[in-house]
């Protein structure tokens with residue numbers, strides 16, 4: 001079966017068998033399992049071909065090669081671990097697993113490298129686990145992952161970098177959680193992400209930059225959040241103007257605070273509505289501004305001192321020079337000798353008489 005067009009419906013893409021990548025993965029798997037590696041390196045293509053016919057029949061057996069004990073696996077690479085009350089991600093994931101259904105379990109936390117070994121995973125479903133905590137490196141190694149569903153959990157926050165490694169991600173759902181904030185660094189730059197579901201969370205704003213590094217994003221689920229109609233909504237409104245109807249309900253999206261703007265449609269805000277908003281300051285700018293006060297004070301003090309001493313020196317020098325240069329213009333004339341105040345007084349008195 002040819003692989004369906006990769007982007008159109010990433011979550012429903014039927015996982016395909018065969019192909020160069022699959023052969024390579026099996027090759028690596030065999031190498032890791034069996035002992036004489038050099039011999040196997042030579043024979044590697046043989047087991048791959050020999051295994052292909054058996055793989056085409058659905059096994060559906062738990063604990064089959066590369067299939068976690070608790071799950072049912074099919075030849076297509078689907079591991080169905082759905083609804084088995086699992087408290088942790090099952091061990092034994094391998095390169096064979098392309099689609100992991102872990103929904104409706106009890107996985108409350110994802111530790112670092114939770115899916116290590118499942119590097120060929122394309123789709124991961126973690127809905128309805130009561131998930132509260134995801135380590136920033138929980139998804140490390142999933143460089144092929146296209147579709148991640150974390151919907152209907154209890155997530156309140158996500159660490160920076162949580163999704164930054166998932167460079168192939170096309171569809172991410174964080175819907176029906178308790179997220180009150182989403183930082184740009186949580187998503188990072190995801191060049192292929194087309195659909196982001198944020199509906200039914202507790203978001204009142206999207207930090208500037210969250211949507212900036214998602215160039216392929218076309219579908220954005222926003223409903224069911226207490227959007228605040230303040231300056232912080234500006235980047236989102238700008239994005240909405242550039243992407244008409246990113247979700248069917250966009251026209252009906254309302255912001256719910258502050259009072260005077262309560263229940264205004266989000267998509268209807270022109271940029272002029274934000275003309276009173278100053279550009280938000282980054283932390284670095286704040287540090288610069290705060291240190292600018294004392295630094296400029298000290299600098300101006302130093303400048304005044306320097307200028308003052310330069311001026312004083314210059315004047316003293318000028319005085320010294322003019323004193324040195326003052327020529328003995330005329331021979332000293334007793335009549336025109338520098339008059340002391342007493343002399344002047346006497347002159348004035350003569351004039352009066």
Ligand SMILES: *[C@@H]1O[C@H](CO)[C@@H](O)[C@H](O)[C@H]1NC(C)=O
Pocket residue numbers: 008009010011147149171172173194195219
């Ligand atoms: C993303 O995945 C969800 C299911 O997890 C699906 O309902 C939705 O249609 C997908 N979005 C796109 C654009 O493929």
Ligand SMILES: *[C@@H]1O[C@H](CO)[C@@H](O)[C@H](O)[C@H]1NC(C)=O
Pocket residue numbers: 080081082083101
């Ligand atoms: C996964 O297994 C459960 C039963 O354990 C079944 O109800 C469900 O339909 C299966 N899902 C898929 C996609 O095969």
